Amino acid sequence: MSAMLLEVEQLSKSFGGVQAVQRVSFGVKKGDIVAVIGPNGAGKTTLFNVISGITPPTDGVVRFRGMTVNGKRPDELAMLGMTRTFQNLQLFADMTVLENVMVGYHPRLKSGIISAGFRLPHTVKEEKRAREEAFACLEQVGLADLAMEQVGTLPYGIQRLVEIARAAVSRPSLILLDEPMAGLNPQESKQLVDVWLAMREQGITFLFVEHDMETVMSVADRIVVLDYGQKIAEGTPEEIARHPDVIKAYLGEEEAAPC
Ligand SMILES: Nc1ncnc2c1ncn2[C@@H]1O[C@H](COP(=O)(O)OP(=O)(O)OP(=O)(O)O)[C@@H](O)[C@H]1O
Numbered sequence: 536m537s538a539m540l541l542e543v544e545q546l547s548k549s550f551g552g553v554q555a556v557q558r559v560s561f562g563v564k565k566g567d568i569v570a571v572i573g574p575n576g577a578g579k580t581t582l583f584n585v586i587s588g589i590t591p592p593t594d595g596v597v598r599f600r601g602m603t604v605n606g607k608r609p610d611e612l613a614m615l616g617m618t619r620t621f622q623n624l625q626l627f628a629d630m631t632v633l634e635n636v637m638v639g640y641h642p643r644l645k646s647g648i649i650s651a652g653f654r655l656p657h658t659v660k661e662e663k664r665a666r667e668e669a670f671a672c673l674e675q676v677g678l679a680d681l682a683m684e685q686v687g688t689l690p691y692g693i694q695r696l697v698e699i700a701r702a703a704v705s706r707p708s709l710i711l712l713d714e715p716m717a718g719l720n721p722q723e724s725k726q727l728v729d730v731w732l733a734m735r736e737q738g739i740t741f742l743f744v745e746h747d748m749e750t751v752m753s754v755a756d757r758i759v760v761l762d763y764g765q766k767i768a769e770g771t772p773e774e775i776a777r778h779p780d781v782i783k784a785y786l787g788e789e790e791a792a793p794c
Contacts, residue, residue, distance in 0.1 A: 539598075540565040540709055540740050541586070541617075546595035548581050555581040557764040558595070563709070568731060568741045570751045572775075573761035574784060579744040580622065582761065583713055586742075587619040588612050600708070613641075618702045619711035624694050628687030632678060632697050635686050636669035639701035665704075672700040676730050692723035696730065703734055710734075712743040716750050728754050752776065760784065 539562035548556040556578045563569045571579050584590045586597050588609045597604050599617055609619070618639070626635050673679045676696045681689065686697060695715065702710045716724045728750065731741055745751050751758060751772070758775045760768040762784040768775055775781055 538564055540600060541742065542596075542598040543582075543586065544596040544598070546582070546585060546597065547593045548578075548585050548590065549593045554764050556585065556592075556761075559759075559761065559764075559766045560595075561759045561766065561769055563740060563742050565708070565740055566735060566738070567756045568735065568743075568754055570755035570758045571742065571744045571761065572746070572748070572751055572758055576763075577761040577784075578764040579761055580713060581764075583619065583711055583744055587617065587711055613705055613707070616706075616708040617711070618705055618707040618709070620698050620702055620713060620715065622713045622717065624691075624698055626686050626694055626697060626701075628685070630686060631683050632673065632686055632689070633666065633669055633682040635697055636672055636701045636704050637665050639704040640665040640669060641705075669700070669704050672704045673697075675703070675733065676700045677726070691718050692720065692726075695719060695723070695727060699727065699730055699734075703739065707739060709740045709742065712741065712745075714744055714746065716745055716747040724750055 541563040543562070544560050546556055546559045547554065559578075559582060571582060573579050581590070585592045588604070588607050588611070591606055599612070599615060602615070604612060604615065607615075612618075627638070670679065670682060673682050676699060678693065678696055678700065681693065686694060689697075695718075699710070699712075699715075715727060719727065724747065731754065735741065755772055758770065758772060759766060760775060760778070760781050762780075767780045767784060768778045770778065
């Protein structure tokens with residue numbers, strides 16, 4: 536079996552005449568933290584949307600844990616162990632922190648809507664378990680004290696941590712994060728990176744799209760660079776920082792690193 540947790544092969548996505556992603560291939564090894572970078576409009580979000588089942592590819596293959604997963608819906612991917620977060624937070628502002636995290640537990644639920652409605656004993660037991668696991672995830676991201684607070688009343692940086700706790704509660708093997716550092720101050724970014732590193736110790740692999748080069752260069756094991764929908768480079772942060780095509784894509788012809 537392949538050592539890669541995620542494999543993207545010759546992936547393409549067009550919107551009418553726009554080739555947003557063109558024959559992109561790369562792999563993500565289990566336990567790695569991999570960044571996807573590129574100038575605005577390079578195709579990063581589209582690539583993420585295809586990998587995570589939001590939109591089907593025009594061509595190519597996405598393989599996760601050795602299985603071809605093209606065409607699977609996000610909820611089906613979540614059951615297989617792939618979950619994602621979005622550029623804009625998608626939390627329920629009126630619900631508590633704990634309830635928001637419990638929402639992320641649903642791929643693991645065995646009870647259907649009917650048994651949940653009748654509150655059958657196994658449903659009650661499952662809900663208790665979901666609550667406990669959600670609370671454990673909140674402890675891990677340092678938010679246990681805020682479990683009963685309404686999410687909408689909390690600062691943005693805290694909401695980002697709630698989001699990652701919600702992604703982690705389904706016990707995924709891969710978390711995709713779209714611009715996780717957007718809107719965070721340096722201290723909050725560092726806190727989030729520490730959370731990733733701790734989760735990595737528990738076997739979670741990360742693939743993230745990010746514009747914040749300081750974070751990318753300090754935390755990524757590998758970086759994939761897109762420009763005009765194509766992969767123009769892939770490598771370690773050191774390799775990427777001195778890659779001539781990357782420098783050119785970010786800064787025209789000037790001799791400077793992307794960060
Ligand atoms: N639904 C869509 N319909 C038509 N064109 C689209 C659609 N989504 C994306 N595009 C186009 O595909 C290209 C890649 O867009 P995408 O949002 O994936 O880039 P990005 O690298 O994520 O950009 P940014 O860094 O600004 O978020 C752009 O030219 C964009 O206009």
